[in-house]
Amino acid sequence: MNDFVGTGTLVRLALRRDRVLIPIWIVVFVISAAGSAKASIDLYSDKAALVEAARTSNASPALVSLYGRIFDESSLGEVSLFKLTAFGALLVGLLAAMLVVRHTRSEEESGRLELLSAGVLGRYAALTAALIVSASTVIVIGLVTALSLVGSGLDTKGSFAFGLMWAATGLAFAGVGAVTAQVTESARAANGLTAIVLGVAYVLRAIGDSSSDGSTQWVSWLSPIGWGQQVRPYAGDRFVVLLVPLVFLAVLIAAATALIRRRDLGAGLVRPRPGPPRAAKSLRSPLALAWRLHRGSFIAWGFAFLLLGLLVGNIASNVDGFVTSDSAKEMVQKLGGVEGITDAFLATEMGVMGLLASAFGIQAALRLRSEESALRAEPLLATGVTRSRWLASHVLIALLGTGALILVAGLGSGISSGASLGNMGRQVPRMLAASAVQLPAIWLVTALVVVLFGFAPRLVTGGWVLYGVFLLIGQFGEIFNLPQWMINLSPYGHTPRLPGGDFSVTPVIWLTAIAAALTLAGFATFRRRDIG
Amino acid sequence: MTSAIVVSGLHKSYGSTHALDGLDLEVATGEVHGFLGPNGAGKSTAIRVLLGLLRGDAGEVSLLGGDPWHDAAKLHRRLAYVPGDVNLWPNLTGGEVIDLLGRLRGGLDEKRRDDLLRRFDLDPTKKGRTYSKGNRQKVALVAALASDVELLILDEPTSGLDPLMEEVFRQCIEDESQRDRTVLLSSHILSEVEALCDRVSIIRRGKVVETGTLSELRHLTRTSIHAELAGAPNGIAQLPGVHDLDVEGNRVRCEVDTAQLDAVMRQLSASGIKSLVAQPPTLEELFLRHYEDDVAAEPEVAVR
Incomplete structure (x- = not known):
């Protein structure tokens, strides 16, 4: 039992540190699920429309590979929530794994765990505490979501199957986080590994779901997200499948504890290799350093965006063929189109890419604050580097990086949709334009972080909160009948819908001008404030 | 005699805490000046104001003849700084950091860089996250000492070094002093200051309470x-x-x-x-004499 002594204290410490973060996440998940349910219940008032919508979705390889298959086409609950079944489980899994890494490897890397380990602290206490916190979070998310779905008017049994499915997927990825945290010495690398596992899990289930003749359906069973789908909430409610992720979690915990027994505090499984004794000739400016710091993550994001672009472009060409009936076409139009169905799909997906690219921009800009609070900005600013030059280095990476990412996605989708539609010469420039118009909104959100950094550095993570608010406004603003001025607050709502939509230059200019003004304000305030 | 650093009546508060409460400090060009005080006396705050990282609330600060807040980058080319807490980028090697900091300051003396690496017994191929506290400090010290600058500002530079390396550090500072560099050495290690410094300023609660050569100070006791x-x-x-x-x-x-x-x-x-x-009298006695009443005053502070 000695190996676990101190776990309770660490759990309380973790909850104290995350007393804002965890409740916010719980609320975001619950609102997303309940919002979707409410919207769909209003939309599908009669059964025929429901079945038609479900058939349309199942007939579209794009939707099936993105969100998964609808098992019972007449189930109101399943049709309401199918967009959040696999995708929501992915996000719950991401949260669960990051929480574990945050309270194990991050603490170890910073040396804080060493401080505590010197006291009375068992060998497994940190991991156990992190798992308890992570597991409780996802279980609370699952249960509250289930209750909110029942409250929205959906079937009770199905709602609990859905909530518990989310929780179980979260538990499986908490286990993944427990293992990756043992493997690498840095928390960033552990989170990177976790993200790769999540990505692979999502792609595996996409392959299984897209199998038209059923021959590769088994691939879904290789993925923890696939297990979640196989619980089939509102379409059979197979609670027994929930055991699979639980067994998976047990196996991963056993693996993680075995790794802990074999390694020293602070060490990983992967030994760091020695590096160059001299700096490359090019490492002679703040920008070169910033590029060096962002390079790894930028390249990974770049690959992901290229793949996403190719994938989206490829499935876009099939969308049109599968939608035959008029009412189905109307339905797809409702899902967010203005002109051709293919264009509507591409425009929607490009909007999603814009949201994803913003996350890179926010993360890159937040690096400014982490460099400052880790006291790594100070030695640089004590050399011949001016404050503006240092600030500009990271801001440039954030702004140009998001630009490069979104254009890569546009290029990828242009090439693959052009190739399958047979008009490459037209699609590539159209998709490049469609991706470029996302940039002003992305830059505006990134610039919000820059201005916070200059003006109120302690509140800089509020950038994520604003981002979350904009997402919720975009997703649910109209469903919840929010006043128009509130809906207008989200910069993403002002981005022209391309390809196919009307292009209006006014919002693009406004968004860009606001982004520029915010960035300049960030520079002006940063030059005047204390460092540290 | 010209002065590398002149500070007079410097105030700096964070909220209700007065970190600096009318600090006066003068460091002559070419001298090694000890900046003595216990933790929390305001040494690091004063140094950060000197570097233009913080802005003083009131008072005059002149560094190498310029204003550290307005001409920060220009003045920084002429000085090197070793912070008390050295944090390195986890995925850059020590050698890369030394080169980078040196280049941003306007160049390194290659010969001295190699010499210092040898003397401090530092492996420049290790990644930042794998260095111990002492080794991180050595990285910053090598980067600073190998730069061609007029002024060295060192904030408790030996706090993570072992006694052997402290000795190496002392030799290095003596070498610097031979080259007529000005050194501001903040420390709470009295023997170090006693061995290295021409003049000493003792800081207490954000104020310099005693300043002078060691023999002048001894005279007072x-x-x-x-x-x-x-x-x-x-x-x-x-x-x-x-x-x-x-x-x-x-x-x-x-x-x-x-x-x-x-x-x-x-x-x-x-x-x-x-x-x-x-x-x-040892420096220790000098020092304690100024802090005795602090120790006595402690309970009173706690009650407030």
């Missing part, structure tokens, strides 16, 4: 005397500047204000001195 006399001591107790007098037969122990030393010695030799031990 007491020498302890142990004497064995031929006959009974006579009239010592009546002399001004004699404290803690303890007479046992022909033995005398006392503390004497250094200014009154001459008179006391005459009085003692009148009785005939058989043996005499006179100890100059």
Whole structure:
């Protein structure tokens, strides 16, 4: 039992540190699920429309590979929530794994765990505490979501199957986080590994779901997200499948504890290799350093965006063929189109890419604050580097990086949709334009972080909160009948819908001008404030 | 004599905490100046204001003849800084950091870089996250000492070094002093300051309470005397500047204000001195004298 002594204290410490973060996440998940349910219940008032919508979705390889298959086409609950079944489980899994890494490897890397380990602290206490916190979070998310779905008017049994499915997927990825945290010495690398596992899990289930003749359906069973789908909430409610992720979690915990027994505090499984004794000739400016710091993550994001672009472009060409009936076409139009169905799909997906690219921009800009609070900005600013030059280095990476990412996605989708539609010469420039118009909104959100950094550095993570608010406004603003001025607050709502939509230059200019003004304000305030 | 650093009446508060409360500091060009004080006395805050990282609320600050807040980057090319807490980028090697910091300052002396790496026994191929605290400090020290600059600002630079490396550090500072560089050395290690510094400023609660050469400072305090006399001591107790007098037969122990030393010695030799031990005050005593009342004042602060 000695190996676990101190776990309770660490759990309380973790909850104290995350007393804002965890409740916010719980609320975001619950609102997303309940919002979707409410919207769909209003939309599908009669059964025929429901079945038609479900058939349309199942007939579209794009939707099936993105969100998964609808098992019972007449189930109101399943049709309401199918967009959040696999995708929501992915996000719950991401949260669960990051929480574990945050309270194990991050603490170890910073040396804080060493401080505590010197006291009375068992060998497994940190991991156990992190798992308890992570597991409780996802279980609370699952249960509250289930209750909110029942409250929205959906079937009770199905709602609990859905909530518990989310929780179980979260538990499986908490286990993944427990293992990756043992493997690498840095928390960033552990989170990177976790993200790769999540990505692979999502792609595996996409392959299984897209199998038209059923021959590769088994691939879904290789993925923890696939297990979640196989619980089939509102379409059979197979609670027994929930055991699979639980067994998976047990196996991963056993693996993680075995790794802990074999390694020293602070060490990983992967030994760091020695590096160059001299700096490359090019490492002679703040920008070169910033590029060096962002390079790894930028390249990974770049690959992901290229793949996403190719994938989206490829499935876009099939969308049109599968939608035959008029009412189905109307339905797809409702899902967010203005002109051709293919264009509507591409425009929607490009909007999603814009949201994803913003996350890179926010993360890159937040690096400014982490460099400052880790006291790594100070030695640089004590050399011949001016404050503006240092600030500009990271801001440039954030702004140009998001630009490069979104254009890569546009290029990828242009090439693959052009190739399958047979008009490459037209699609590539159209998709490049469609991706470029996302940039002003992305830059505006990134610039919000820059201005916070200059003006109120302690509140800089509020950038994520604003981002979350904009997402919720975009997703649910109209469903919840929010006043128009509130809906207008989200910069993403002002981005022209391309390809196919009307292009209006006014919002693009406004968004860009606001982004520029915010960035300049960030520079002006940063030059005047204390460092540290 | 020109001054590399002149600070007068500097104030800096964070909310209700007065980190600096009218600080005066003068560092002459070419001297090694010790900046002494316990943790939390305001040493690092003062240094950060000198570097233009913080802006003073009131008071005058001049660094190498310029204003550190307005001309920060320009002045920084002429100085090198070693922070008290050195954090390195986890995925850059020590060698890369040394080169980068040197280049941003305007160039490194290659020969001295190699020499310093050898003397500090530092492996430049290790990644930032794998260095211990002492080794991280060595990275910053090598980067600073290998730069061609007029002024070195060192904030508790030896706090993570082992005694062997402290010795190397002392030699390096002596070398720097030979090259006529100005050094501001913040420290709470008295022996280090005593060995290296030409002049010392003692800071307490954001104010410099004592400044001068070590001998000047010693002058302000007491020498302890142990004497064995031929006959009974006579009239010592009546002399001004004699404290803690303890007479046992022909033995005398006392503390004497250094200014009154001459008179006391005459009085003692009148009785005939058989043996005499006179100890100059250590820096430690100087230091403690200024902090004694702090220790006494502590409970009062706690009540508030």
